Amino acid sequence: MFLDTIKKIKEKELLAQKLPKKDIFKQLLNNKINIIAEIKKASPSRGDIALNVDIIKIAKEYLNSGACALSILTEKEYFKGDIEYLEKIRNEYKDAILLRKDFIIDEFQLYQSKIKGADMVLLIEALTKNKTKNLVECAKNLGLEVLLEVHNEKEMIKALNYNVNFIGVNNRNLKTLEVDLGVSRKLAKYITKDRIFVCESGIKSSLEIKEMMKLGYKAFLIGTSFMSTKNPANSLKTLIKGVENDKN
Numbered sequence: 001m002f003l004d005t006i007k008k009i010k011e012k013e014l015l016a017q018k019l020p021k022k023d024i025f026k027q028l029l030n031n032k033i034n035i036i037a038e039i040k041k042a043s044p045s046r047g048d049i050a051l052n053v054d055i056i057k058i059a060k061e062y063l064n065s066g067a068c069a070l071s072i073l074t075e076k077e078y079f080k081g082d083i084e085y086l087e088k089i090r091n092e093y094k095d096a097i098l099l100r101k102d103f104i105i106d107e108f109q110l111y112q113s114k115i116k117g118a119d120m121v122l123l124i125e126a127l128t129k130n131k132t133k134n135l136v137e138c139a140k141n142l143g144l145e146v147l148l149e150v151h152n153e154k155e156m157i158k159a160l161n162y163n164v165n166f167i168g169v170n171n172r173n174l175k176t177l178e179v180d181l182g183v184s185r186k187l188a189k190y191i192t193k194d195r196i197f198v199c200e201s202g203i204k205s206s207l208e209i210k211e212m213m214k215l216g217y218k219a220f221l222i223g224t225s226f227m228s229t230k231n232p233a234n235s236l237k238t239l240i241k242g243v244e245n246d247k248n
Helices: 002-018 023-029 056-066 083-092 107-116 125-142 153-159 183-191 206-215 234-246
Strands: 034-039 069-073 099-100 120-124 145-150 166-170 196-200 219-222
Touching: 023 145, 023 196, 034 056, 034 166, 034 234, 056 069, 056 083, 056 107, 056 166, 056 234, 083 099, 083 107, 083 125, 107 120, 107 125, 120 125, 125 145, 145 153, 153 183, 183 206
Parallel strands: 034 069, 034 219, 069 099, 099 120, 120 145, 145 166, 166 196, 196 219
Antiparallel strands: none
């Protein structure tokens, strides 16, 4: 009898922890200009970008400047990130939407992401391949949203068959590391209203955002073009104002 009671209590506790704390899908649908601002210290294409940046300070400035969410690089080798960055930012900003950006290939990383405070995780179809379905299901069971990244039509068609609310189109060629917004233009024909499609990499101007919004993209993940400036948050604010002015 006692164990049955304890079991029911624990089941309720676990269910509460698995449920997403925020309805990210609705939040991003309601916002006019959804910029997922990235905290990035380095990258394979640019090398060191901002090694000494204060991650807590930049997170605060991004959020105050209009970012709808934060993308936190946790990969160490090429991006000089750390999983602890995710936890530190979560502890400071309880209500912020946090995306863990890393090369996730195993369920362990999903559990780790949940524990460290992520709301969303990036999965790359070109990397996860036949493991994508299981990883998506695991993430969903943990209460994590998935941003499933694609780079071409073949990957997009696969992504549309998975139970994900967010599909990211990365304009960066992972083989050459070159960026081409033509990728997002080409794949825009697959955009549907029941999901949020995110344009990733290469966005530098308000005119480019306006173009992509017309094609149906609802959110934009931007890192390098912000982090390469002296004041990333100010660059974000200027970009958003530019889009608002272009729309008027």
